[in-house]
Amino acid sequence: MKSKILIIGACGQIGSELTFKLRQLYGHDQVIASDISYSNLDIVNSGIFEIVDAQNYASVKVCVEKYGIDTIYLMAAMLSATGEKFPMKAWDLNMQSLFHVLNLARAKFIKKVFWPSSIAVFGPTTPKEYTPQYTVMEPSTVYGITKQVGERWCEYYHNKYGVDVRSLRYPGIISWKTLPGGGTTDYAVEIYHKAITDGFYDCFLSEKTELPMMFMDDAIKATVDIMAASNDAIKIRSSYNLAAISFTPHEVAESIKTHLPDFRISYTPDYRQDIADSWPKSINDAYARQDWKWKHAFKLEDITKEMLLQLNKKYSAALKEFN
Ligand code: SER
Numbered sequence: 001m002k003s004k005i006l007i008i009g010a011c012g013q014i015g016s017e018l019t020f021k022l023r024q025l026y027g028h029d030q031v032i033a034s035d036i037s038y039s040n041l042d043i044v045n046s047g048i049f050e051i052v053d054a055q056n057y058a059s060v061k062v063c064v065e066k067y068g069i070d071t072i073y074l075m076a077a078m079l080s081a082t083g084e085k086f087p088m089k090a091w092d093l094n095m096q097s098l099f100h101v102l103n104l105a106r107a108k109f110i111k112k113v114f115w116p117s118s119i120a121v122f123g124p125t126t127p128k129e130y131t132p133q134y135t136v137m138e139p140s141t142v143y144g145i146t147k148q149v150g151e152r153w154c155e156y157y158h159n160k161y162g163v164d165v166r167s168l169r170y171p172g173i174i175s176w177k178t179l180p181g182g183g184t185t186d187y188a189v190e191i192y193h194k195a196i197t198d199g200f201y202d203c204f205l206s207e208k209t210e211l212p213m214m215f216m217d218d219a220i221k222a223t224v225d226i227m228a229a230s231n232d233a234i235k236i237r238s239s240y241n242l243a244a245i246s247f248t249p250h251e252v253a254e255s256i257k258t259h260l261p262d263f264r265i266s267y268t269p270d271y272r273q274d275i276a277d278s279w280p281k282s283i284n285d286a287y288a289r290q291d292w293k294w295k296h297a298f299k300l301e302d303i304t305k306e307m308l309l310q311l312n313k314k315y316s317a318a319l320k321e322f323n
Contacts, residue, residue, distance in 0.1 A: 002026065002027065002030055003026065003030065003070050003071050003112075004030055004032070004067055004068050004069045004070055004071070005022055005026065005030060005031045005032065005069065005070075005071045005072075005073065006032045006034060006052075006063060006064060006067065006069040006071070006072045006073070007019050007022070007031065007032070007033050007034060007072075007073045007075060008034050008035070008052055008054050008060070008072060008073070008074050008075060008076050008097065008101070009034075009035060009054065009074065009075035009076030009077070010033035010034055010035050010040075010043050010049070010075065011033075011035040011037070011038075011039045011040035011043050011044075011178075012035070012040075012075055012076070012178065012180075012181070013173065013175060013178045013179065013180040013181070013216075014075055014116070014170075014173060014175075014216070014219060014220075014223075015033075015035070015043075015073070015075035015076075016040055016042065016043050016177060016178040017175060017177055017178070017216055017220055018073060018075065018220055018223060019031060019033045019043055019046070019047075020046070021220050021224060022073075022224070023046075023047060025224065028047055029047070029048060031047070031048075032048045032049075032050060032063065032067050032069065033046070033047060033048065033049045033050075034049065034050045034051065034052035034063060035049075035051070035052070035076070036051065036052070036053055036054065036076070037051070038051075040178060042177075042178075048067075050063050050066075054074065054076040054093070054096070054097035054100065055092065055093060055096045055097055055100075056100075057100045057103070057104075060072075060100050060101065060104065061104060061109065064104060064109050064110060065109070069109075069110055070110050070111045070112065071110060071111065071112040071113070071114075071227070072101050072104070072105075072110055072112075072113050072114070073114040073223075073227075074097055074098065074101045074113065074114065074115045074116075075116065076093065076097055077093065077094050077097075077116070077143075077146075078090040078093050078094060078143065078182065079143055079180070079181065079182040079183035079184075080118075080120050080141050080143040080144065080182070080183055080184045080272075080275050081182050081183055081184050081186070081271075081272050081275065082181070082182030083141060083142040083143035083146075083182070084141060084142060084143075084271065084275070087142040090142045090143055090146060091142060091145075091146055094143070094146035094147070094150065095146055095149065095150065098115060098150050098153065098154075099153070101113055101115070102153060102154070102157045102163060102165065105157070105161075105163040105164070105165065106157060106161045106163055111164060112164045112165075112166075112227070113154075113163065113164065113165040113166070114165075114166055114167070114223060114226070114227055115150065115154060115165060115166075115167050115239075116167065116168060116170050116223075117147045117148075117150065117151050117167050117168065117169045117170070117238075117239035118143070118144070118147045118169055118170055119131075119169055119170070119171050119172075119211075119212055119279050119280055119283065120139055120141055120143050120144035120147055120275075120279065121137055121139055121144055121147045121148040121151060121169060121239070122135070122137055122139065122144070122278075122279055122280050123136075123137065123138040123139045123140045123144065123278050124138070124140055124277070124278045125138045126138070126280060127280075128280050128281045128282075129280075129281055129282055130282050130283070130284045131241070131280035131282065131283050131284060132241075132284050133236070133240070133241045133284065133285075133286075133287050139278075140275075140278045141275055141278070144278075147169075147239075151167065151238040151239045152238065154167055154237060154238060154239065155237045155238040158237035159237070164231065165237060166226050166227060166229075166234055166237075167237075167238065167239035167240065168222055168223065168226060168239060168240050168242045168288075169239045169240060169241050169242055169283070170214070170219060170242060171185070171211070171212035171213050171214050171242065171243060171244065171283065172184075172185025172186075172188055172211055172212065172213040172214070173185070173213075173214055173215075173216055173219050174188050174189055174192075174213060174214070174215050174216065174303055174307065175189065175215070175216030176189075176192070176216075176306075176307055176310040176311050176314065177216075179193075184205075184211075184272045184275045184276050184279075185211055185213065185276075187203050187204055187205055187249060188211075188213055188247075188249075188252060191203065191249070191252055191253070191256065191265070192256070192304075192307040192308060192311055193311060195256045195260055195263050195308065196308065196311045196312055196315055197315060199260065199262055199263055199264065200263070200264045200265070200266075201253075201263075201264075201265050201266075202265075202266045202267075202268050203249045203253075203265055203266070203267050203268070204268065204269060204270045204272050204273070205249055205267070205269055205272060205273055205276050206249070206267050206269045206273060207248060207249050207250040207253075207265075207267050208248050208250065209248055209249060209273070209276045209277070210246050210247065210248045210281040210282070211246065211247075211248075211276060211279060211280075211281065212243055212244075212245075212246050212279075212280060212281070212282055212283045213244065213245055213246065213247060214242070214243070214244035214245070214296065214298075215244065215296075215297075215298035215302070215303045215306070217297070217298060218244050218296045218297055218298050221297075222242055222288070222294055222296075225292060225293070225294065226240070226288075226292055226294075229291075229292040233291055233292045234291065234292065235287070235291050236287055236291070240285065240287055240288040240291075240294075241283050241284060241285040241286075241287065241288060242283070242285050242288055242294065243282065243283035243284070243285040243296070244296035244298065245296070245298075245299055245300055245303075246281055246282040246283075247300050249265065249267065250265075251300065252300065252304070253265040255300050255301055255304040256304055256308070258301075258304070259304065259305070259308050260308070
């Protein structure tokens with residue numbers, strides 16, 4: 001039987017691209033997109049779309065029953081920077097939504113769950129270089145706390161109730177289709193937009209802040225692959241370390257300059273600097289590479305080329321429409 005998939009948070013940066021990819025792979029009508037509002041018209045108009053409140057168990061369950069859903073990708077979350085402004089809201093959204101989905105799986109309404117974790121599970125006491133899977137984890141952001149606690153619950157639900165839950169610790173994700181919102185790694189997307197529109201970017205992190213990053217296509221591939229892997233291959237039920245590349249704002253600016261020599265950057269670190277400073281610089285993802293054969297494809301120069309090409313097209317098209 002073909003699997004019926006529900007994506008919660010389908011209007012967001014990762015959810016939107018995941019929706020398109022899963023529809024392409026598993027059939028257009030097999031994938032139901034949902035979000036709390038109609039905030040991304042490309043998604044809303046692209047196929048079956050439902051308003052679902054991830055914080056409301058009944059709202060999720062009604063949708064699951066309506067379409068006979070067996071697999072949920074829970075992509076709704078409040079990210080690190082916004083989470084510091086609204087700590088209780090971040091806690092409530094990130095935890096309640098996870099419990100609702102895990103409880104639906106425990107009660108056998110659904111069979112399989114994907115839930116993203118993050119490099120934010122690590123903290124200032126974690127080794128920063130090539131951070132191992134198993135290490136000190138004392139996250140200092142509310143977002144990181146929700147992700148770490150969430151990981152513990154995922155593993156618990158798997159061990160105690162046999163829930164098939166799979167998870168990845170995403171690094172910063174770079175993409176051009178849908179903007180990220182409220183994250184600390186968002187600078188690595190904004191910088192490309194500003195390079196095209198203004199030729200200048202004032203970065204909210206310092207020039208030497210190195211963070212783990214990944215192109216969207218790689219992130220989607222990892223997500224699809226871990227969900228398609230056989231049950232036995234998935235040895236870690238908390239969340240897998242996942243890595244591609246690491247760079248600093250200075251390095252991404254230099255790579256933009258190879259295409260746009262006049263591009264300029266300045267640095268005005270704000271409260272997000274402290275968040276970035278608490279995270280690893282690079283990640284050891286040997287378990288993912290070993291257990292389900294993870295491999296990334298995009299390096300910084302590939303990402304820069306693709307981002308500038310696609311954003312150039314996007315802004316030129318918008319300009320034509322305006323004129
Ligand atoms: N991209 C996220 C953030 O910056 C990290 O998972 O909050």
